[in-house]
Amino acid sequence: MLSVQDISKSFRGLKAVSGASFDVPARSIVALIGPNGAGKTTCFNMIAGVFSPDSGKVLFEGKELQGLRPDQVCVAGIGRTFQIVKPFAGLSVLDNVMVGGFLKEKTVSGAKKISMEILRKLHLDAKADLPASSLTLPDRKRLEVARALATRPKLLLLDEVMAGLRPTECDLMVEVFRDLNRSDGLTILLIEHVMRAVMALAQKVVVLHHGEIIANGAPADVVRDPAVLECYLGEETVV
């Protein structure tokens, strides 16, 4: 479904990503992991249209995405969350999600209906009328997800949505994503440090280090890869 082909990006001479290639098959969950500064978010931003790669291609359902604006990428069917959450602080939780809902629903009542459904799925429905500024960080992360889901994406990009969640909250989110993946056929690409979530969700793991992909495969194999252990996970396997 998504095919990232040999993309590179430099910032003032610093190579953030160099020659990264990986695929996200339809209806799969793929995790992008790696140490801080490895270029994961840069990869995301190139897919989401925040900036275009210096070289290489991003193909989504056969169409080239590089050079498109973020809103055009979203219209094409890719939703995203931000690592540093960006709620519409002055609006209510429901209104936040409705802004996303208007992409596919033309009427206010239609957008409200699907937004409430999504809030229920993410266990935020009780807080629908609160201002987004009053939410705690875990709830804000959930709101990010709800807003992106409201655009009815085919592919969802999640940037560290588990960070800061307690293990039980993390398991709850894992369950939500698993359900979306199974019942709605949603394809997910996630950046994550919480290995507990990665191992529970991902069918494939891509490891990025210094802007290059050093491992790509099934989670069980990747966590035993000596190169990955050395640069990221450490000697004791975290499973």
Add this chain to the structure above:
Amino acid sequence: MTPQAKALLAVLGVFLLALPHIVNPYILSVATLILYLAYTGQAWNVMMGFAGQLSLGHSLYVGVGAYASAALFIHYGIGPWAGIWISIALCVALGAAIGFLAFRFGISGVYFALLTIAFCEFTRVGFDHLQWTGGSGGLFLKVAQRDQIDLANFRGPPAMYYYAILFLAASALLGCYFLLKSKAGYYWQAIRENEEAAQALGINTFRWKMLAVVISSAMTAVSGVFFAFYYNNLFPEQIFHISRSIEIILGPIIGGVGTLFGPILGAAVLTILADGITEILGVLGWEIPGIKQVFYGIVMLLVIMFLPHGIWPPLARKLGLGK
């Protein structure tokens, strides 16, 4: 809308409709000024309060709207009902040009505000030298008989102007209410709160910001036409002056940026305050030059310090009106 809000709105509506029959001409002129500022503030609020784009040069649209309709009337006898469309077209073109320049090249925040001031200022200088509209000497409409109503040429007694601006202010309130509740309102507020996040949700932010500017400038053009036919004289130094732009935005800011009633309440509070201070100082016999401005400034400071979101939001909560 809550029942209390509906009841209050009905009472206010009846009061405003009956006003010309119960007050003297001076109070009526103050009420006309309040409604004029309320309407123009509402127009500005579409851009800043809804979509978060700060214009500090809104007198540009008042001035161009006023001059266009007045000049067409004076030179070619084209009545305001036809002229208003020319005024709107010109102001929309200007607004679209400013918006295009700014949004296409990523100018935002204070830099956008500076751009709006710049456009307003060079238009002022331009009109100073445009002889067709009287240059800096001003443009004057013939003051006609004030006792009979000539609707076709929009000439008549003060009450006619009062009802006209009341109609405009009420329409703007209703229009903005529906805009805010529509998809456009949601999109604008999203852009105002966080443009990057809005764009990630599939919003073509350029297009929606342009729409806000176009609607706002078109609405303000109409207040220019009203201004021309109500005051009958136009001077570039006055109508395009930055203090006029500030006057337009003070109402919504004091009342509550982004709220529907903020511009109306703010305009009422500021106008009554300014005139009230003059009256009270007159009665007290304090004739110190500039003392009115000092009082005015103190009151504004207090409002900004203690009610940073404007007067309307806390007042609405007190009255149990919700938003």
